[in-house]
Amino acid sequence: MRRLSPGSWEIPVTADRRMKVPARVYADEILAAPMAGDRSLEQLMNVAMLPGIVDAALGMPDIHQGYGFPIGGVAAFSLEDGGLVSPGGVGYDINCGVRLLAGSSAADLPQDIIRRVTARLAARCPRGGGKGAIKIFKEKSFRRLMSRGAETAVEEGFGTRADLDYCEDHGRLPADEDVVSPRAMERGISETGSLGGGNHFLEIGKVSALYDEKTARRWGLFQGQLTLMVHCGSRGLGHQVCSDYVRLFQQEKGPFPDRELAWAPADSSRGRSYIAAMNAAANFAYANRQILGASLSEALSQAIWEEARLHCDFRLLYDITHNMARREVHMVSGKELPCIVHRKGATRAFPASHMKGTAFAETGHPVFVPGSMGSSSYILRGTEKGLAETFGSCCHGAGRLLSRREALRRVDPGQLVKTLEREGIVVMGSAPRGLAEEAPQAYKDVSRVVSVLEGEGLAVIVARLEPLAVVKG
């Protein structure tokens, strides 16, 4: 890798010319070090070999290896040269994302109150592997949900129409539920309004620092404010859609730089079907977060009132995805170019100029960067430089440092819960093993991750959140 600036590196096009464009990674020395120990850079070079790729294959500071395409990876493919779509470039959890609800009150609640409030919240949230749903839809309304996303959740009584203005894509992408397999649908129908497992969580937090005060004020953020964060995705439905289409695309001869990077032209019948099915899974995920956000924030308000006699209502600040491929227009070599931008473990970070006609026309939209369990989270906004340099993209979290297996080997879950409680953080897990896999030691330092992007002028840090309680899937 060649260093371009204090926070960026380039892997130039290789002599064999298999890479069509360079790969570019955002990191300082400390975040760059673990990249030598996994396949993330090799995977990024494979992405750079895909036909129609524009400018560079990009790696965010939280990059680590994934299925075919690294998590923390961004790649845009020109629709003028055909353009391709790859399920591996989106990931198995289609439209995994984060929703943040901001409370109307600041509060300094004692830990025993937080514990009781959290227990009430946890009791209302289906989580962990397998079935469990806040609402089981009938087939007809479930189909409607797959084509209309968060709007259907609102019509079913979860939240308000105004919430849709605070969801990316207004909580809905153009989908066709007829290209979703019956098996995928079955899996989704029994999991509508559920958190899932792995790194998915609910977090009660509070605003602990304001950096860009003007923007924070515009977004209604204030010091000490209670928050509720929801991190989850499309559950078994998205997983099944991804498996179905990876298998279908792998039937073609390629050539693929890696079988896990199987792709299809976006305008082919297979490509169009995948996009329509991916969007149906994305709509399910938007609805899933709408249902969880609306019902759990209501439960949280009620619990805070009953346990602490404090009025605290929650309103949606934003809902942002970090696993999607979408059609977007970007300026490339002074020309507007329609592309399909894949972001896997990476978010959009559109500044004001790209948010005209929305609630964030003056500021750009918020980007949520949750840290690992027990560490701070950040709220960022994108910049014009980021729009030009990364297709308006940003990191999505701390980034895994240890494999799940290695984390399990090193971490004692009981000890972990005790340590976090001593730090003043209540933890409720569904499985001890899941907790160990998500231990803070298994992740990079989220503050360093966001600092790199700010240092490169790709994002502005607006606020920091401290965790009070975590409910793990």
Add this chain to the structure above:
DNA sequence: ATGTAC
């Protein structure tokens, strides 16, 4: 990430 495999 995931009813943790074809």
